[in-house]
Amino acid sequence: MSSTRVEHDSMGELNVPSDALYAAQTQRAVENFPISGQPMPEPFIRALILVKAAAAAANKELDQINPVIGDAIIHVAHNLLAKPDLMHHFPVDIYQTGSGTSTNMNANEVIATLASLQAGCEVKPNDHVNAGQSSNDVIPTAIHVSAALEISNHLLPALEHLSQVIKMKASQVDHYVKTGRTHLMDAMPIRMSQSMSAWATQIDQNIDQISFLASGLTKLAQGGTAVGTGINAHPKFPEYFTTALSKETGLTFKPADNFFAAISSQDTAVAVSGQLKTLAVSILKIANDLRWMNSGPLAGLVEIELEALQPGA
Amino acid sequence: MSSTRVEHDSMGELNVPSDALYAAQTQRAVENFPISGQPMPEPFIRALILVKAAAAAANKELDQINPVIGDAIIHVAHNLLAKPDLMHHFPVDIYQTGSGTSTNMNANEVIATLASLQAGCEVKPNDHVNAGQSSNDVIPTAIHVSAALEISNHLLPALEHLSQVIKMKASQVDHYVKTGRTHLMDAMPIRMSQSMSAWATQIDQNIDQISFLASGLTKLAQGGTAVGTGINAHPKFPEYFTTALSKETGLTFKPADNFFAAISSQDTAVAVSGQLKTLAVSILKIANDLRWMNSGPLAGLVEIELEALQPGA
Amino acid sequence: MSSTRVEHDSMGELNVPSDALYAAQTQRAVENFPISGQPMPEPFIRALILVKAAAAAANKELDQINPVIGDAIIHVAHNLLAKPDLMHHFPVDIYQTGSGTSTNMNANEVIATLASLQAGCEVKPNDHVNAGQSSNDVIPTAIHVSAALEISNHLLPALEHLSQVIKMKASQVDHYVKTGRTHLMDAMPIRMSQSMSAWATQIDQNIDQISFLASGLTKLAQGGTAVGTGINAHPKFPEYFTTALSKETGLTFKPADNFFAAISSQDTAVAVSGQLKTLAVSILKIANDLRWMNSGPLAGLVEIELEALQPGA
């Protein structure tokens, strides 16, 4: 049986696993939301830790927290990000409060525990790690940051690779002519490379559209707490925060044009989601073309032969 | 009982109402698709007629059709567009072949009938009105043109008006302070103008995103017939066509970067559709804020009082 | 220019076309909602008129309205239902108040005008035609009644016909053997009749599921006004109403088990909608099978040849 220690928050005491880096509020959330067993996506947690590091840098520069504490927070945030297994410390279910309060507190508690050890003095989850912040602005910020980084670092490079590979393959098969179809009925001859050029164009167009819409993700709600007024953060916090975060990530983040909008709605994320569905439509079209071209080997279209990757069953 | 005349097409004879401007293929479609009773949207039919006028102008300049016939097509297209009741001539159900072939033929037949009277010689639906075209490229073109015109001429001006009206109203109520809420719970005070500035920002952001995505609608499939090769149109047709259409509409249209993509998929329309859904999400948010602020008059939030527009029942 | 007459309601006077059967509140809605140009679906308007006839019958039997007035309402309702062009009297846009108040008042006004002529005394839209009712319960009732009638009278017979036709055709082609596919790859031989038996089974299963879920549509909100308490209707109104409506329609309607649920949510309609989407999935599967089997005539699957219904373009 695993041993526990006693932690407490504003609602009283409760037992936490003795080796947990998190504290009472995370544990409450674990107990309140035993729903799907699925945690927040790792890229979201990583973005949240980046947000905490950038907030500490901004608060330190603006004399909102002790520099020793600020440095400790930044240091342990970087250490956490270097760990492949950091998700062990973030057990809260993805189905929780709509505000993401529990995950924000999970990050505050884990970082406070580690930063206290690092700094040799007490670093508090709310007063220090969450200084000048609230779930109001932290969670919308982490949504934008995680999506911006995933799109910039993984999705767009993958799509550019896909486009190039299609174009290269098209040039290799330029001499093959097949039947073009309208309504699945034989129409005019078409070169295989022409069919493939359509696919590359579809991907290139998605790259352009995703790039444009994703640029809105670099505008951040951070500093708007609470409800957009910014009353609980230093007036220069938004600017110092985005400068620090831009240095951490290599992307250029800026404060949102309007904190009230950035906190009360997620329109940019909705727009990006719509575009990702468009990409899915494009890729399904390409995949279905490939499947049908490969159909056979006798009673199908038999226009190409895709390499087998595994046996059937 | 209404009288009919006999028309024929490649499949044989059939009866058409004696006063119909359309001919056999439209009538076949009316009989084949008695599905919803709902015709194509009028803006789509108007865009299709514009396409036919621009195609006639391009074909005339490129010596693909007799100039007398070309002028007649352009003349009757303009006449049709001036008629508020032009939909009487386009009875084909919106649920028809996926290619829109029946509606393309409906336009070809109506214009051919009128242009024959105008020119004093036979103008043929396929050989003249549809010259250098097929449903393959006409329908994707009409989708783009109608959406581009509706967005440019109606949606964007309406959204700009909405944004301005919200900002003006916000400045008028700047001195009112209300309760800001998180999770519907009382949080910090907020000025009414701050809440409203969020709405205006949401609309402005939608304007930017719609404008960007809609710019893709100005790239047209026309000239790609069949299946993208352009084999059935004059090589200069796409350019002459978009030049003529730009003159007709005041928007700058260009040939698609890749006709194979523009004919085999509707990705741009899908992306615009996703953005229009984002706009709907934004507007529903604003509308729900207004509804709740207006709730009461005793047991609600009672923050505003919307003017009554009609009695209840 | 069309002439008008002056009508008034609780908000004041306004001009109504002089030959309109409707009055002030309908006219206000026409002016307040110039949105889509699309009216309510005709089956919904027809169900609403049936509701008004059944309500008049119940109110008359329960001494809530003068029998002369009650008979006049029933008489003109039947006359309206006999008119193929009754939608001319129901011009209110489908995008209106979420409650459907404007369409309820449209029906009340049209019927009151006609019933006054019929009865030779004033029949009032609210006091007589809408007696014991409000949009609260009338509109949810009309949603259920129209959907129940359409499904019972049109959809289920069409599906049963489709299933029978598929089975008959299957028996005719039982001797044909084709290639069965997994992942579009050639697998085992299959008889054409076996493929077709799958389609018939899919349709039969949809018939069973639609029949079950649609039975919930026969439970009606009528009598719950307002907000489910029934305070504004005679206690026996729900039962008398459903008895009268059952006689009018040939379906057996009953009062909802719980008026508060029937008025505050549309769960039954949501469930039926989900099942209709399932039917759409089934039919798209069948249609795509047919399209691919028919692909060719040279470079496709070429397993069947569907009869041509119209030329291409």
Add this chain to the structure above:
Amino acid sequence: MSSTRVEHDSMGELNVPSDALYAAQTQRAVENFPISGQPMPEPFIRALILVKAAAAAANKELDQINPVIGDAIIHVAHNLLAKPDLMHHFPVDIYQTGSGTSTNMNANEVIATLASLQAGCEVKPNDHVNAGQSSNDVIPTAIHVSAALEISNHLLPALEHLSQVIKMKASQVDHYVKTGRTHLMDAMPIRMSQSMSAWATQIDQNIDQISFLASGLTKLAQGGTAVGTGINAHPKFPEYFTTALSKETGLTFKPADNFFAAISSQDTAVAVSGQLKTLAVSILKIANDLRWMNSGPLAGLVEIELEALQPGA
């Protein structure tokens, strides 16, 4: 570094972790689909293991496999199901071949490894564990079985509990009267218990509808391999299989009415999914009612006070 052993399949050799219970085909799938990191849901894997046990029982009784081997398969399947951490042996990503072939082979390989040890002779993944089966019928069967068991064992009991709790709470607060609203505007008084009775009715109606649609999940595709003909299974396999599975699970399963439909489409699952969305609509309605009733404590509706479960942030 972890050690590996060499396994081989029809495509050649590859390295598998030396302590893995699975073999070559599972490893290929792990390498071919490094997509989401998310495995199949555990209830699906558990249903798949039940399917393998029931298939072994049927094959043994029908003399299709050696009884020693059959008993070993059944024994190790039961052992696997008793392990809380059985998912360690099922690493294949949920985004894999649409047929689920890789997960079927994963189960075949894991069970074959364990059954060989148990039986003291070689038990083969394809010839024994997958005997008379293919992904064609195994995966549709496991979809139905897992959904049927989850709905029967977890969802329906939870909904019945929810309905009872709402009714009990309603009876406790029957004396409270609040404002009923139409369009969020104050309308008539309503007892709190009446509002709550609507919620209970909504849940009860979902229970009825889910129960009906879920009954279709007890009809199974098993025995139809391949493509519905059943050519690769003993003619009595479907019946023996469902008898064995019914014994294992306590639910009454039967062979599908038509194997061609059960294998080529997933209509029953689509219908159940639509109904689960209806349930979500109902529950969101209830949750939003509770949120708004609880809004305040000063500037909201302030009709109820929900117990706080955790602090904010």
